[in-house]
Amino acid sequence: MEYSRSAEVxxxxxxxxxxxxxxxxxxxxxxxxxxxLIRQVAPDILVLQECNDFERDGMRTFHxxxxxxxxxxxxxxxxxxxxxxxxxxxxxxIETRLLEREMHHAALAAQLEVGSFRCMIVGAHLxxxxxxxxxxxxxxxxxFVREEHVFVLGDLNSISPHDAAAQRxxxxxxxxxxxxxxxxxxxxxxxxxxxxxxxCGLSDTFRAAGASAPTAQTRLMPGWQNFQVRIDYxxxxxxxxxxxxxxxxxxGDLADQASDHYPLFVDLEI
Numbered sequence: 001m002e003y004s005r006s007a008e009v010x011x012x013x014x015x016x017x018x019x020x021x022x023x024x025x026x027x028x029x030x031x032x033x034x035x036x037l038i039r040q041v042a043p044d045i046l047v048l049q050e051c052n053d054f055e056r057d058g059m060r061t062f063h064x065x066x067x068x069x070x071x072x073x074x075x076x077x078x079x080x081x082x083x084x085x086x087x088x089x090x091x092x093x094i095e096t097r098l099l100e101r102e103m104h105h106a107a108l109a110a111q112l113e114v115g116s117f118r119c120m121i122v123g124a125h126l127x128x129x130x131x132x133x134x135x136x137x138x139x140x141x142x143x144f145v146r147e148e149h150v151f152v153l154g155d156l157n158s159i160s161p162h163d164a165a166a167q168r169x170x171x172x173x174x175x176x177x178x179x180x181x182x183x184x185x186x187x188x189x190x191x192x193x194x195x196x197x198x199x200c201g202l203s204d205t206f207r208a209a210g211a212s213a214p215t216a217q218t219r220l221m222p223g224w225q226n227f228q229v230r231i232d233y234x235x236x237x238x239x240x241x242x243x244x245x246x247x248x249x250x251x252g253d254l255a256d257q258a259s260d261h262y263p264l265f266v267d268l269e270i
Contacts, residue, residue, distance in 0.1 A: 047123030
């Protein structure tokens, strides 16, 4: 599918978990594929998760990605090594807060302007291991949902309450069940994190657009056939959601080879 954009698209917002910094052993073949895919999509605002090793050798990989994408970025380092980064093309960064200490991985909150349009971008990679930690992280992020135009996006490692009924958990690996089922519930899925974000006024842009729940795992994820579960999101406040004109999951051969997650983007009318 072709994702090149026309001049009529005012702003494109994208999120992508790139799997261990796009690096396998000493090879950066995946990182080259990741940059190629992002250039095809041509986002104006980009949030990446798992920017592992981007800070090494004087931020060498981070600056390489900036050059290859023609964007400038901010890195939110994580104690776990799974960093989060924000890249922008034309937008002006007004204020940025890095949330590495409060998170298992990392998150950032950036107020920016694109022309006369001002918004808050909250990019996050929530804890994969336990629902209680994810819920606490979501409540932290909800503190930034105070402005008119707010987007919360990234790998939230959480199942939506609207997707739970369709899941076949009997086919999941034990580690997936341990991460996403409520302890002592007899197998009930833990949907508290997305519910908490919805309760603070955020809506799921893909669900609001009537898109079927997009799957999140590519062929690079072990056991991908049995764990086609959505854990990546672009959430928005009502005023921000009203500006969304298109939602899209990026799939195909290049996406299958580049990471274990499919990237998402939305187009905004500003």
